[in-house]
Amino acid sequence: MTHDNFIFTINSKDGKSRTGSFTTPHGTIKTPVFAPVGTQATVKTLTPTQLEETGASLVLSNTYHLYLRPGADIVKEMGGLHEFMQWNKPMLTDSGGFQVFSLSEMRKIDEDGVTFRSHIDGSTHRFTPEKSIEIQEKLGADIIMAFDECAPPYDQEYIEKAMIRTHNWAIRSKNAQKREDQALFGIVQGGIFSDMRKKSAEFIAGLDLPGNAIGGLSVGEKKTEMYKTIEIVNEILPESKPRYLMGVGTPEDIVYGVLNGIDIFDCVLATRLARHSAALTMKGKLNLVNAKYARDPSPIEQECECYTCKTFSRSYIRHLIMSKETLSGTLISIHNIQMLQTLMRQIQNAITIGKLNEFALNFLKQYEYKSGKFADSILFEGV
């Protein structure tokens, strides 16, 4: 399997962090990048036009969901995921593993794969590495993921078994791949245990895939444990390939991840918060339900260039929330996604001029990070 379609070029470096370009059949991703999540082939409440206006490039969609509904064959028949949802920029699908383990109603894992019941109608299905790759090839995203098992972070004995299984499944995923226009990324597992994470990073790096991911984080462990794991793993994952931190995307986690050499992030946070009335700003979160916004004529964020901030007052958005109008979710999602795109651009600029540390410290202070002490001491310990 050649990977000619996928070239990762590092453009500038600052400490462990770097800016880069990752070419895909649907365009070049400028890294570090934040990918909004379009779980069911749609970034909730947004048209692709609205999404594009936020500056988003890479978009993630979920194999588990699309396999169950509408079905991978229908997506393929409609021309693949890009055509189906009309997103003509790079896309990534996960392997389905995470949702099988977090959403499905019953699951039985064996060495070969996992049998599970649909959370929608209770019907029985089976995923194996080969099946996951087959589905992802039908969906047709630019980046696809090896089938993995995401185990709870603290059960050392079980995590070791799951990690070994994940490694075997990674080899099988690699062998199952037929399409050359998709970049398969391997996934490092191992919970919060340094030894296992090192072992897993070495194993996955050894597969020499076009990109590597860190899975099994932001699933209940402490922030310090997550940050430490990222450091340990990224010391091993090759610099020459993009590093993807799966399912992580709070502003502070993005900043920390980039400082430690992460290139790709995805998270449902931006859109989920939006549907729960919370806006992300460079100065922290706003809960727009708050009565103090009822007569506030200012936009969510004065400096923001998004459609929502250029057009609507906090007063109007609060009114939509109070009136249970779904447009509030749309407007805040537009803002939240664009806020993270802006953050990524600022991070890229800071790396380019060699001032990411300074930027990060200022950002985290502005963002009113719950523990200023945390930001000052632990966060920057290893940087």
Add this chain to the structure above:
Amino acid sequence: MTHDNFIFTINSKDGKSRTGSFTTPHGTIKTPVFAPVGTQATVKTLTPTQLEETGASLVLSNTYHLYLRPGADIVKEMGGLHEFMQWNKPMLTDSGGFQVFSLSEMRKIDEDGVTFRSHIDGSTHRFTPEKSIEIQEKLGADIIMAFDECAPPYDQEYIEKAMIRTHNWAIRSKNAQKREDQALFGIVQGGIFSDMRKKSAEFIAGLDLPGNAIGGLSVGEKKTEMYKTIEIVNEILPESKPRYLMGVGTPEDIVYGVLNGIDIFDCVLATRLARHSAALTMKGKLNLVNAKYARDPSPIEQECECYTCKTFSRSYIRHLIMSKETLSGTLISIHNIQMLQTLMRQIQNAITIGKLNEFALNFLKQYEYKSGKFADSILFEGV
């Protein structure tokens, strides 16, 4: 009160129907016009940008809803309704009467006004003609409505009382008006009773307001009764002023209304159907839940120029519906509103070339009107 801001010019005539221009402080409305409904200062699930792209001009919003939430004072403080919701084209507010009688939890009507309980929190409020006008002046729409009582269509004795009250309230609404940049329309009531409708039309016409409306229709009466009432009333309402058929806006009712001299329509149908998965097309309604659309790569309507039809397949829209993604409501609303805007343009063109009858007959046959016989005989009886 001068009405210099509001000039109604008839541009062409065909039988009782006409095309015209109605100037307002926020632009000229080309009639016949269909106004989408933005109940709570938002046309549900759409941004004003999306709404504008459908070709919509006049938008209606509801006084009752805005009075209760966020409150007329807040809307005024935020610069008025246009500024609040960022709709910079003509707007119309109703008087609140219809919702008081249909939505509020308790209501006590006397000659002076009506006391009611909010459907939101049960709090007690009172609307009088003076209060309705005061609220509508705070909201600041281009067209405002006299306060009226919409009684059930068949109770002759009660309807007479309600009609007389509506007439008294129309005089009081007229006297209460202070702003000259708003056109106050009177409302004809009288249920399905020809004598009362004539009396009411004469009374309302006699007030010499800049426009006249027909209320109390599409509230449970038969289609034939509605159509007959429109004919009777429009024989009396002056030709020189716009005629507004309140709350009516199915494609067939629009066609029939225009044939009988109606200039303005509004209806929640287009957006409500959309949120219930039904698309309006020139060839009838489509229920997009239908399994036959699961693999249908064609747009909702091949000839349609809307964003939805230019971008998405029925297959994708059905997937959004089945996956309970609110984007389906957005996409179908865009289509349904634009379909009605296209219909209005086709109607205008047909009037201009003197061929509305022909157009209407063809349209109603294409639209697969439930009773072809109805369209051929009764519908065109009086034309």
